[in-house]
Amino acid sequence: MSADRRKILVTSALPYANGSLHMGHLVEYLQTDIWVRFQKLRGHDCIYVCASDTHGTPIMIKANELGESPESLVERVSAEFARDFADFGVDFDNFYTTHSPENEQLTVELYEALREKGDIYTKSIEQAYDEKKGMFLPDRYVRGTCPVCGAEDQYGDACENCHSTYTPADLIDPVSVVSGTTPVTRESEHYFFRLSDYEDRLKAWMASAKLDRAVVAKLDEWFEAGLQDWDISRDAPYFGFRIPGTDDKYFYVWLDAPVGYPASFMNLCARRDDLDFDEYWKPGHDTEVYHFIGKDIMYFHTLFWPAVLEGAGWRTPTSVFAHGFLTVNGQKMSKSRGTFITARTYLDNLDPNYLRYYYAAKLGPTIEDIDLNLEDFVARVNSDLVGKLVNIASRCAGFIGKRFDGKLADSLADPALFDEVAAASERIAGHYEQREYSKAMRLVMGLADKANRYIDEHKPWVMIKDESQQDAVQAVCTQGLNLFRSLMIYLAPVLPDVADRARSFLGEAEWHWENASTPLLGATINKFQPLLTRVEADKVNTMVEQSKESLAAEPAAEADDDTISIDDFMKVDLRVAKIAAADPVEGADKLLKLTLDLGDSTRQVFAGIKAAYDPATLVDRHVVVVANLAPRKMRFGVSEGMVLAAGPGGEDIFLLSPDDGAEAGMRVK
RNA sequence: GGUGAUGUAGCUCAGAUGGUUAGAGCGGCGGACUCAUAACCCGCAGGUCGGUGGUUCAAUUCCACCCAUCACCA
Numbered sequence: 001m002s003a004d005r006r007k008i009l010v011t012s013a014l015p016y017a018n019g020s021l022h023m024g025h026l027v028e029y030l031q032t033d034i035w036v037r038f039q040k041l042r043g044h045d046c047i048y049v050c051a052s053d054t055h056g057t058p059i060m061i062k063a064n065e066l067g068e069s070p071e072s073l074v075e076r077v078s079a080e081f082a083r084d085f086a087d088f089g090v091d092f093d094n095f096y097t098t099h100s101p102e103n104e105q106l107t108v109e110l111y112e113a114l115r116e117k118g119d120i121y122t123k124s125i126e127q128a129y130d131e132k133k134g135m136f137l138p139d140r141y142v143r144g145t146c147p148v149c150g151a152e153d154q155y156g157d158a159c160e161n162c163h164s165t166y167t168p169a170d171l172i173d174p175v176s177v178v179s180g181t182t183p184v185t186r187e188s189e190h191y192f193f194r195l196s197d198y199e200d201r202l203k204a205w206m207a208s209a210k211l212d213r214a215v216v217a218k219l220d221e222w223f224e225a226g227l228q229d230w231d232i233s234r235d236a237p238y239f240g241f242r243i244p245g246t247d248d249k250y251f252y253v254w255l256d257a258p259v260g261y262p263a264s265f266m267n268l269c270a271r272r273d274d275l276d277f278d279e280y281w282k283p284g285h286d287t288e289v290y291h292f293i294g295k296d297i298m299y300f301h302t303l304f305w306p307a308v309l310e311g312a313g314w315r316t317p318t319s320v321f322a323h324g325f326l327t328v329n330g331q332k333m334s335k336s337r338g339t340f341i342t343a344r345t346y347l348d349n350l351d352p353n354y355l356r357y358y359y360a361a362k363l364g365p366t367i368e369d370i371d372l373n374l375e376d377f378v379a380r381v382n383s384d385l386v387g388k389l390v391n392i393a394s395r396c397a398g399f400i401g402k403r404f405d406g407k408l409a410d411s412l413a414d415p416a417l418f419d420e421v422a423a424a425s426e427r428i429a430g431h432y433e434q435r436e437y438s439k440a441m442r443l444v445m446g447l448a449d450k451a452n453r454y455i456d457e458h459k460p461w462v463m464i465k466d467e468s469q470q471d472a473v474q475a476v477c478t479q480g481l482n483l484f485r486s487l488m489i490y491l492a493p494v495l496p497d498v499a500d501r502a503r504s505f506l507g508e509a510e511w512h513w514e515n516a517s518t519p520l521l522g523a524t525i526n527k528f529q530p531l532l533t534r535v536e537a538d539k540v541n542t543m544v545e546q547s548k549e550s551l552a553a554e555p556a557a558e559a560d561d562d563t564i565s566i567d568d569f570m571k572v573d574l575r576v577a578k579i580a581a582a583d584p585v586e587g588a589d590k591l592l593k594l595t596l597d598l599g600d601s602t603r604q605v606f607a608g609i610k611a612a613y614d615p616a617t618l619v620d621r622h623v624v625v626v627a628n629l630a631p632r633k634m635r636f637g638v639s640e641g642m643v644l645a646a647g648p649g650g651e652d653i654f655l656l657s658p659d660d661g662a663e664a665g666m667r668v669k
Numbered sequence: 670g671g672u673g674a675u676g677u678a679g680c681u682c683a684g685a686u687g688g689u690u691a692g693a694g695c696g697g698c699g700g701a702c703u704c705a706u707a708a709c710c711c712g713c714a715g716g717u718c719g720g721u722g723g724u725u726c727a728a729u730u731c732c733a734c735c736c737a738u739c740a741c742c743a
Contacts (some may be wrong), residue, residue, distance in 0.1 A: 165742090217673055218741070224672090228743070299743055324674095325740080361694095362681080368674070369739070376681050379695050387708050395705035442683075445694075452709055461704040477704090530706060591670070606670070639670080 006044040007287040009280045010036050011261045013297060014053035014098065017077040018062050021084045021343040023355075023372060024326040024333060030359050031323055031435070032292040033090045037493035038432040041513045047275070049264040051096040051103075052078040055240035056253030057138050061178060063239075070239040074099055084343040088352045089496050096264035098256055103263035104241045107256040111232075111243070113312035119194040125231070128156060128168040129186040132179040136235045137168070142183055144171030191233035191243065193255075198307040199227055205306050209319040214367045215295075219302055230304055258305045261291070281314055288318040295322045295367040321435060324369035338548035349543040353495045354381045354535055357441070360494045365435040374544070378535045384441075385495075388448040389487060390531045392455070393502065396480035397528030399460055404474050410522045412482060413475035417454060421447050421486045422517035428490050429513065437494070444490050451483040481506070482519040489516040501531045573628035574644075574668035576658050582615035594618070594643060596625055599665020603640040609655065624656045624668055 012032040015025060032048065039046035054074040063073040074097065082095050097103075114120050128137040142156030147170045151159055156168030168174055169185050176183045206219055232255045234240070236248035241256055243249040262281050269275045279285045293301050298320075306316045328339035346355065358377050361384070362370045400406060412418050424443055431440035458476045463469035485502070489511050492499035503511055507525050580602060581595040592615055594605045605625065624644040644656045658666075 214673065221672055221741080222743075225742080230743095295740075298741090303743090327739090366674085367740085371681080373681065376695075380681075382706095383695060383708095386706060391705060391708055393705095395709075398704065438682080442693075449694095449709095455704075456702085456710045459702090459704080461702090464704085532706085534706065534708095608670080 006039070006046075007279070008039055008044055008046040009265060009287065009289045010039075010046060010048045011264075011289075011291050012048075012050050013291075013293045014051050014257055014260050015081055016056075016058075017052040017054045017074040017081070017097075018059050019077075021081060022333065023328065023341045023343075023346065026088065026343060026355065027326050027359055027363075027370065028292055028294055028323060029085065029090045030088065030356050031363055031437070034356070034360060034437060034493045035292070035432065035435060037091065037496060038429075041489075041492055041511070042429065043512060047093045047265065047268070047280075048091065049094045049096070049261060049268060050092050051094075051098055051100075051260040051264045052081055053253070053257045053260065054078070054097055054099040055238075055251075055256060057141065057234070057238065060237070060239040061141075071099065080344075084347070087347050088343060089356065091496070094264050094268040096260070096267050098260040098263065100263055100267065102266045103256055103259055106263050106266065107241055107251055107259045108244055110259060110308055110312045110314070111251070111255075114193060114308065117311060119197065119311050120191055120232075121194065122189050122191055124187050125190050126167075126169065126185050126187055127235075128174065128176070128183040130176040130179050130181060130183050132181045133176070135178070135237050136186070136188060137176055137178065137183055139168055141177045142168035142171065142174050143177055144168075144174035147172055188235050189249075190231050191249065193230040193232050193304075193308070193311075195230045195304065195307055196227045198303075198310065199223060201310050202227075202303060202307055205310065205316050206302070209317065211302070211320065212322065212366055215298060215302065215320070215322050218298060222299070222303065227303065254300055254304070255308075258291075258300065258308075283313070283315045285315070289315070291317050291320045293320060293322050295324055298322055321365070322367050323363070324367045327369055327371045329373055330371055336548065338544035338546075341543060341547045345543055345546050348546070349539045350535065351497075351532070353498050353532060354385075356494050357381060357385055357491075360437040361441045363435065363437040364439075374540050378537050378540060382534045384445050384448075385498075385532055386534050388445060388452060389484070389491070390498075392448060392451045392480055392484040392487075393505070393528065393531065395455060396460075396477040396484070397505075397525075399464065399473055399477045400481065400525065401527055403464065403470070406524045406526065407474075408481065408521055408523050408525060409471070409474040409478040411475065412519055412521070413458070413472070413479040414454065417450070418479065418482055418486070418519055420450075421483055425490070425513070425517055432493065440490070441494075444487055447483070448487055451480060451487070454483070455480050478519075478521065481525070482521075485520055486516040489513065495532075498532050501529070505529070505531070572626060575625055575627040576622055576662045576664055576666040576668065577625045577627075577643075578664040579618045579621050579623060582613075582618040584610065584615060592618075596623075596641070596643075597664045598625070598627065599663065605641045605643055606639040607643045607645070609643075609645060613655070621655070622658050622662055622664070624658065 010032060012029050015021060036046050036048040052074060054070070059070050059074060063070040066073060078097055085092065085095060111120070128139070128142045129135070130137050137156070139157035140155050143153055144156070145152050146154045146159035147166060149159060150172075154171070156171055156174065158165045168183065174183055175181070203223065206216065211219070232252050233243060233249045234252050236250060238250040240250040240253055243251055262277070265275075265280060266277050269277045280287045280289060291301055291305075301317075301320050301322075309316050326333065328334075328341070329337075331337070331339070333340040346352075354377070358372065358381060359370070361380060400408065424447060428440045428443055431437065431443065455476070458472075460473045460476045463473045463476070485506055488495075488499050488502045492511060499511070505526050505528060506520060507523055508515075508520065575598055577596040577598050579594055580597045583593045591606045591608055592610050592613065594607055596603050596605055626642040626644070629640075629642050658668075
C-alpha cells in the first residue's frame with residue numbers, strides 16, 4: 001500500500017492576530033489537521049506548520065487603541081491561538097509568528113532575489129495621509145460619501161451600496177477613521193513587483209498543481225482581466241519589516257505573511273536534525289508542499305505567492321487546496337443571532353471531537369461553503385458517533401469483560417465480514433487523500449451499521465444463557481470489537497482523542513493505518529469506559545446564548561405583507577426619457593448602452609434588451625426610466641437608472657412607452 | 670452586469686457517460702429486542718430531482734433560457 005514514504009509539508013493559512021478564532025477559522029484548521037493526521041497514520045513524513053500573521057496597519061492601530069505595543073498584542077493573541085488550537089487537537093509541528101527573525105531574513109532574501117532580477121521597481125503613487133497621526137491611510141481607513149451614488153459612510157476603495165470602485169481622494173467629505181480629521185492626498189514612492197510578467201509561468205504552475213475546477217475557473221478569470229503589478233511597500237509608521245536600503249518603507253503585510261510558512265518551517269528545522277530546509281523550499285527535491293486556504297485568499301496564494309517563489313528561484317507549492325466558508329444554520333455567522341461562536345466559547349461547552357466529526361462529515365475538496373446546522377449537529381453526532389460507532393464497543397465489551405476476563409477469542413467468528421471492512425481501507429484512504437472526508441465518513445458509518453446488524457443477528461445476549469454457546473459469545477464479541485477497532489483506526493485522523501481512548505481500552509500501544517486490516521486476537525483488553533458521551537442540546541443552546549451580543553437597536557421588523565403605501569411609491573422617481581443614442585456594448589451579449597435625455601439632463605443607462613431591439617430603431621423613442629435609482633457600477637461603466645420593460649427576457653422583452661405628447665423629463669405618477 | 674458555484678424527500682446530503690420502482694442518514698409513524706450511553710434491529714411513509722422550452726424512442730441526468738441563493742470582480 002503506502003509504497004513510498006512521502007515527504008510532505010503542509011500549511012494552514014496564518015490567522016491574523018487581531019481577534020479570536022471562531023467556528024469559521026476552524027473549518028480550515030480541522031480540515032488540514034485531519035489530512036495531516038491521516039498522512040502521519042499512513043506512515044508518511046508529514047510536517048504541519050503555521051504561524052500568527054502579525055503585521056500591518058490593523059494590528060498597529062488596534063494595539064494603539066488598547067494602549068499597548070503591537071509586539072505585546074500579537075504575543076498575547078498568538079498565545080490564545082495556540083491554546084485554542086491545542087484544545088481542538090490541531091496538532092502543528094510548529095506554530096510560530098511572522099514577527100520573527102527567520103521571517104525577516106527570508107522575506108529580505110526573496111525580495112533581494114526579485115530585485116536583482118529586475119522584478120522590483122518603484123513608482124510614485126498618491127495616497128490619503130492623516131496629518132494629525134502622521135501616517136498614510138489604507139483605503140479602508142478612510143470613509144466618506146460615495147462620489148457615484150451619494151451613499152454615506154463608505155470605505156475609501158469601494159461603495160457597498162452601488163459597488164463602484166474608486167480611490168479615497170474621490171470620496172466626498174472623506175474622514176480618517178484613525179483621527180477623525182480630513183485626510184490630505186500625498187505622493188509617496190512605492191515598490192512594485194512585476195507580477196504582470198509572470199502570466200505564462202503561473203499558467204504552467206497552475207497546470208501542474210491540479211487545482212480544483214472552480215479555482216482554475218477563477219484564475220482564468222483573473223488572467224483574462226490581465227495581471228496587474230503588485231504594490232509591496234507601505235510607508236512608515238508601519239508594523240512590519242523595513243525594506244533594506246530605505247529609512248521609511250516597509251514590506252506590505254501580504255508579502256511577508258506567506259513567507260511565514262517557510263519561516264515557521266525554518267524555525268522548526270533548527271530544532272529537528274531530520275529536517276533540511278532546502279529540501280522543502282528549493283527546487284530539485286522530491287518533496288511535496290501544500291497550502292490549505294480559504295477561497296477568499298486565493299489571489300495571494302495562487303498568483304502572488306507562486307510568482308514570488310518562482311521569481312526568486314525557489315520551488316513552487318505542489319498544490320493549493322481552497323475550501324469554502326462556513327454558514328451557521330444556513331446563514332452568515334451573526335453576533336446578534338449568537339452564531340458567531342468563538343473557538344473558546346465552543347470549548348467551554350462542548351467536546352472538540354463533535355465538531356471535528358461534523359465538519360468531516362460535511363467537507364469535500366471543493367470551495368463550496370458548508371453549513372453548521374446546530375440541530376443537525378446534535379442529531380448527527382449523537383446518532384453516528386454514540387449510537388452507531390461507540391455503541392459497537394459498548395455492547396460487546398461487557399461480555400468480554402465479565403465473562404471472559406477481558407480476553408479476546410483467538411479467532412474471528414466471521415472473517416469474511418472483517419475482510420470486508422479491511423477491504424474498504426484503500427477506498428477510505430483514497431477519500432482522505434482527495435479531501436473527500438464526507439465520503440470517507442459515509443463509508444465508515446455504513447460499515448458501522450453492518451457491525452451493529454451483525455451483533456443483532458448473532459444475539460450474544462441470548463447465547464450467553466446457553467452453556468454450550470460460551471465460546472460463540474466470545475467469538476461474536478471479539479468479532480464486534482475488531483470491527484469497531486478497524487473503524488476507529490479509520491476515524492483516528494478525525495477523532496484523535498476518541499481513538500486514543502479506544503486504543504488504550506484495547507490495550508494497544510500505537511496504531512497505524514494498516515493495523516485496521518489485521519484483527520486483534522487473544523489479547524486481554526481493559527475495562528470499558530464510555531469513549532464519548534452524547535451532545536446535550538442544552539449545552540449547544542448555552543453556547544449560542546453566550547455568543548450573543550446585545551445590540552442597542554434591533555433592526556426594524558420587516559412588514560409582513562407586501563403592499564406599499566403611496567408614500568413608498570412616490571419615492572420612486574419615474575420619468576419619461578427620450579433615447580438620444582443607443583449603442584451595443586463591446587463584450588456584453590445582452591446589454592445596450594442607452595444615452596437618455598431627461599429634459600434637464602442626460603444620463604447613461606445599461607439595459608438588457610439587445611436581443612429584442614435593434615439599436616437604430618430605438619433612437620428618439622420615448623421610454624420610462626427610474627430616475628432616482630442608485631447608480632450601479634457595471635463592468636462596462638456606471639448605469640445611472642433603469643429603463644422599464646416587461647417580459648421574461650431574451651427576445652421577449654417589451655419596452656414601456658408613453659402615449660404621444662409626453663416629453664422628456666416628465667414625472668410619471 | 671460579468672464570471673463561477675449551488676438549487677434532489679421536513680432536515681443534512683449522495684447519485685445518475687440519458688433508459689425498468691431516484692438513494693442514505695437524521696426526523697416522523699408502526700413493530701421487534703433488551704447486550705448497549707432510551708442505543709440497536711425490522712418495516713412504513715414520501716420527492717412531478719428550482720421553472721419553462723428544446724434535442725431524443727426516452728431527461729431529473731444533455732442544450733437553451735429563466736428564477737432563487739451564495740461567492741468573486743484584485
